[in-house]
Amino acid sequence: MNKKRGRFSRVLLAGEIVILGVLVFLIFRAVRNYESVPAASAAGSQAVRSAELTASQSTGSAASEPAESAAVQSAESAVSLQETVLQPVSEAASVSSPETLTDVNALPAGTVLAENQIDSNHLESYFISNEIAEGDAVYQRINQKSYRKNDNIGLSDLRYLKVIFRDFNNQIQVGEIIVNAKLSDDFLTIFQELYQKDYQIRQMHLVDNYWTGDGESTDTASIEDDNTSAFNYRTATGSSNLSNHAYGCAIDLNPLENPYVVFRDDGSGKVYHAASEAYIYNRSSDMPHVITHDDFAFQLFQEHGFSWGGDWNNPKDYQHFEKKVS
Numbered sequence: 001m002n003k004k005r006g007r008f009s010r011v012l013l014a015g016e017i018v019i020l021g022v023l024v025f026l027i028f029r030a031v032r033n034y035e036s037v038p039a040a041s042a043a044g045s046q047a048v049r050s051a052e053l054t055a056s057q058s059t060g061s062a063a064s065e066p067a068e069s070a071a072v073q074s075a076e077s078a079v080s081l082q083e084t085v086l087q088p089v090s091e092a093a094s095v096s097s098p099e100t101l102t103d104v105n106a107l108p109a110g111t112v113l114a115e116n117q118i119d120s121n122h123l124e125s126y127f128i129s130n131e132i133a134e135g136d137a138v139y140q141r142i143n144q145k146s147y148r149k150n151d152n153i154g155l156s157d158l159r160y161l162k163v164i165f166r167d168f169n170n171q172i173q174v175g176e177i178i179v180n181a182k183l184s185d186d187f188l189t190i191f192q193e194l195y196q197k198d199y200q201i202r203q204m205h206l207v208d209n210y211w212t213g214d215g216e217s218t219d220t221a222s223i224e225d226d227n228t229s230a231f232n233y234r235t236a237t238g239s240s241n242l243s244n245h246a247y248g249c250a251i252d253l254n255p256l257e258n259p260y261v262v263f264r265d266d267g268s269g270k271v272y273h274a275a276s277e278a279y280i281y282n283r284s285s286d287m288p289h290v291i292t293h294d295d296f297a298f299q300l301f302q303e304h305g306f307s308w309g310g311d312w313n314n315p316k317d318y319q320h321f322e323k324k325v326s
């Protein structure tokens with residue numbers, strides 16, 4: 001009796017293992033097919049999901065072969081339809097590649113773009129100024145971090161810029177930066193001209209990505225990562241007064257190569273980041289990413305009425321450009 005029951009159990013167990021194996025295989029195949037769908041946009045992903053839902057409803061099984069193909073095909077056609085819709089009708093003829101990027105706002109900062117994704121006839125479309133409103137996605141990232149409600153600067157005084165630039169590997173990257181609304185046109189023009197000159201910037205993210213709990217040490221963390229940034233509601237380095245960064249009126253460009261230097265009485269300079277030691281004295285325009293009076297970024301910012309921290313006596317702040325607004 002026991003022996004018989006034992007054999008029966010083994011048969012049952014073997015059956016369960018086979019069923020489990022088939023299920024795992026079907027799930028694996030479904031996941032693999034799902035990942036192969038170009039889901040670059042939320043709408044695309046939505047299409048995949050709704051197509052899958054339709055397929056599973058009509059066949060009773062999301063994993064059966066025909067249903068999967070139908071789901072993938074329908075998702076692909078939804079994605080290509082969306083790409084078509086995104087192209088402005090009047091400009092459709094000038095699009096050089098079906099992969100041309102039409103909405104830089106849709107991509108997160110740090111995204112690396114292929115050369116053929118840029119339509120050089122409409123470069124200005126990759127340099128965008130956005131308002132920030134309470135509750136929106138940018139607000140959610142900055143609230144109680146680089147931004148908090150105060151009497152000096154409001155959300156309506158700030159603009160969130162999306163731009164493209166050349167990184168240190170000469171690749172095209174998407175960047176983000178928050179600046180004063182009155183300077184947003186200056187910044188957009190400058191960034192576009194920097195891009196056209198292949199001027200290299202390490203990276204450009206909001207300082208909130210480095211948030212440590214207070215504005216000053218967050219600034220330190222952002223600099224350690226050689227991050228280019230502007231707005232941060234904080235005091236000036238070594239002072240209890242608000243920094244021009246607190247108004248979005250100052251930018252720190254490639255900060256490790258262009259450090260904040262305090263000179264001692266004996267003439268020696270002190271920096272706050274070890275990686276900047278090599279950039280205190282031996283600063284020449286031949287060195288990559290070093291800002292001097294011969295540097296293209298310096299010349300552009302000067303043309304637009306900015307002053308440069310490298311022209312201060314002591315300390316010198318080689319990364320820093322600022323412009324007063326009325």
Ligand SMILES: [Zn+2]
Pocket residue numbers: 245250251252317319320321
């Ligand atoms: Zn600065």
